[in-house]
Amino acid sequence: MDQNNHIDFEGQEHQQMMYFFMHEDHGELKIIRNTKERDNREIYFTVELSTLEEEEKKKKKKKTNIRTTVTVIIENESELVWENRLISVSSIGYGDINLPESMQGKRVIYLLHHVFALTGLELGVQVFEVRSIVNEALNHICPQCGMKCSNASSWAGQCDDLQRRSLKKAQSHGWCLKSISNDMY
Numbered sequence: 001m002d003q004n005n006h007i008d009f010e011g012q013e014h015q016q017m018m019y020f021f022m023h024e025d026h027g028e029l030k031i032i033r034n035t036k037e038r039d040n041r042e043i044y045f046t047v048e049l050s051t052l053e054e055e056e057k058k059k060k061k062k063k064t065n066i067r068t069t070v071t072v073i074i075e076n077e078s079e080l081v082w083e084n085r086l087i088s089v090s091s092i093g094y095g096d097i098n099l100p101e102s103m104q105g106k107r108v109i110y111l112l113h114h115v116f117a118l119t120g121l122e123l124g125v126q127v128f129e130v131r132s133i134v135n136e137a138l139n140h141i142c143p144q145c146g147m148k149c150s151n152a153s154s155w156a157g158q159c160d161d162l163q164r165r166s167l168k169k170a171q172s173h174g175w176c177l178k179s180i181s182n183d184m185y
Helices: 108-123 136-144 159-172
Strands: 017-023 027-033 042-052 063-082 085-094 127-130 148-151 154-158 175-181
Touching: 017 108, 027 108, 042 108, 063 108, 085 108, 108 127, 108 136, 108 159, 127 159, 136 154, 154 159, 159 175
Parallel strands: 085 127
Antiparallel strands: 017 027, 017 175, 027 042, 042 063, 063 085, 127 154, 148 154
């Protein structure tokens, strides 16, 4: 992995995008990447899972919406251990994450990692990093996405590899990418 290439990631603007995923049993997952303003290190994502109530699946009418917000941070110079070396790279990532209980167990985190890594690629960021993990499920999920342990409670992976592996893992659990749009209407 190359050392930081000194692009001002924080100074970039980034447009809003919506990602739609479908699962036969779990419903529709919408991940909205909100607009990133210039000189802001944070990008906010709104995550919404729309599920059909069990008795309504046949009628395809009543939906339950679960919504949460996740913030990722861009770092121009993040120090991490990579292949037994301390390096300084650009990174995008988050601290620990706890999704609402009704989103858990549905492999939603793989889709979040996919979208976060895609965002990193669009910005020119090298590494996606999950820091300060206390959620034990993430310690299981991160290596399945191709991430490596970068210290005692953090995982890191290259954005290009991570976005592919995360989507493939989600697809193996029945999720499919329905559409990507920057049109909010």
